[in-house]
Amino acid sequence: MTSQTPATSAPATAENTVALSAAPERTEAAERVHTMFVEAFGYEPDGVWSAPGRVNIIGEHVDYQDGLCLPMAISHRCFAAAARTPTNLLRLRSAQEDQILEIDATELEPGAITGWPAYVAGVLWALRSHISGATTRGMDIMIDGQVPLGAGLSSSAALECAAAEAIESLLTLGTTPLQRVHAAITAETDFAGASTGGLDQSASVLSLSGHALFLDCRDFSTRLVPWDLASQDLALLITDTRAEHSHVDGQYTARRADSERAAQELGVQTLRDVEVEGEQELQERLAAIADETVRRRAHHVITEIQRVKAFDALLESGNVREHVAELGALLNASHDSLRDDYEVTVEALDTAVDAARAVGAHGARMTGGGFGGSTIALVEADQAQSVAQAIAAAFAEKGLDAPEFFLALPSEGAGQDR
Numbered sequence: 001m002t003s004q005t006p007a008t009s010a011p012a013t014a015e016n017t018v019a020l021s022a023a024p025e026r027t028e029a030a031e032r033v034h035t036m037f038v039e040a041f042g043y044e045p046d047g048v049w050s051a052p053g054r055v056n057i058i059g060e061h062v063d064y065q066d067g068l069c070l071p072m073a074i075s076h077r078c079f080a081a082a083a084r085t086p087t088n089l090l091r092l093r094s095a096q097e098d099q100i101l102e103i104d105a106t107e108l109e110p111g112a113i114t115g116w117p118a119y120v121a122g123v124l125w126a127l128r129s130h131i132s133g134a135t136t137r138g139m140d141i142m143i144d145g146q147v148p149l150g151a152g153l154s155s156s157a158a159l160e161c162a163a164a165e166a167i168e169s170l171l172t173l174g175t176t177p178l179q180r181v182h183a184a185i186t187a188e189t190d191f192a193g194a195s196t197g198g199l200d201q202s203a204s205v206l207s208l209s210g211h212a213l214f215l216d217c218r219d220f221s222t223r224l225v226p227w228d229l230a231s232q233d234l235a236l237l238i239t240d241t242r243a244e245h246s247h248v249d250g251q252y253t254a255r256r257a258d259s260e261r262a263a264q265e266l267g268v269q270t271l272r273d274v275e276v277e278g279e280q281e282l283q284e285r286l287a288a289i290a291d292e293t294v295r296r297r298a299h300h301v302i303t304e305i306q307r308v309k310a311f312d313a314l315l316e317s318g319n320v321r322e323h324v325a326e327l328g329a330l331l332n333a334s335h336d337s338l339r340d341d342y343e344v345t346v347e348a349l350d351t352a353v354d355a356a357r358a359v360g361a362h363g364a365r366m367t368g369g370g371f372g373g374s375t376i377a378l379v380e381a382d383q384a385q386s387v388a389q390a391i392a393a394a395f396a397e398k399g400l401d402a403p404e405f406f407l408a409l410p411s412e413g414a415g416q417d418r
């Protein structure tokens, strides 16, 4: 996608105090996209809708193996101002491009549209093909994406889910939030052709402020888990490493293929079905897998699902402060497994994690698909700045591009703004 604004903060350097940037204020951002719609199309939109990006707190590279994840929505959102029209045209405009793209809404076909418009058109296509009674009508949509691009914070899911909310309202389809999650997933996998596992769209639609979302990818059932770090003087620091994603799609697909092969060799439908007590029993089960690399891939997925269960159990049995050391240790173990067993980290991710741990973060890990993107660190609120500073210094020392920093405030899922 090329349509969304990059983060607005000045890049951090080791010399100056790093900026912890904030997302644009939601009401103002909604107002802005409303105004841009009027300027672009010459009349008032029917409404404004938005959906957030996400960080995954724990449960990485398990969604496509029916696993368990614990994401939360962040305060950066994608906004869509939209109106229904009496034509068959889908007219799309983004805040970052001058042209209006016109698509015949009656002839939407997977593969025919590329770039960011595919994520919007794909949602319309998915809702129409899967929801009975959805009519083919035209609409005008103005998009303003405020989720940093390429940061592994799910700017694509935010776009899809904002579009899904807008289309639901404009066509009064009567879909449930979960049906919109599935429409967004279908848009991404079947229409835009990016095979992902459903974590991002679930987080974007179903999250609630002050909470993390416990997501069971076997049936997409969810439970909200209190995750109010601020009241306990804690914070979750996001570091966008700005590392180039190289060959991301191929690597992601390769990891999925490895884990599918592992499940097959273990004789289970998915790796979620492997129930073992302890590392020794796990190693005995994994001995059935011939290839050493595939064995390590399975080891990651199975132990990561166990870590999510343990993390969730800690949150259920008390607040974050009470268990901060154990929660931090689980975050650390998750990253180490993604680095050593799943091999989806890169130098910038490991550097950010190591630097955060070295200056006292309770725990730190990469978040999202890996191969670049962002890390999270669970820190004392009054140390967020100094941890960021230490990460910036470590990047400067290694000659890596300066990272960007945000605080991850657990935010509201997709909805109507005005």
Ligand code: GLA
Residues within 6 Å of the ligand: 056, 059, 060, 061, 062, 063, 064, 196, 197, 198, 199, 200, 368, 369, 370
């Ligand atoms: C990407 C995908 C998700 C998930 C994560 C890894 O973000 O879009 O579906 O697989 O990677 O946990």
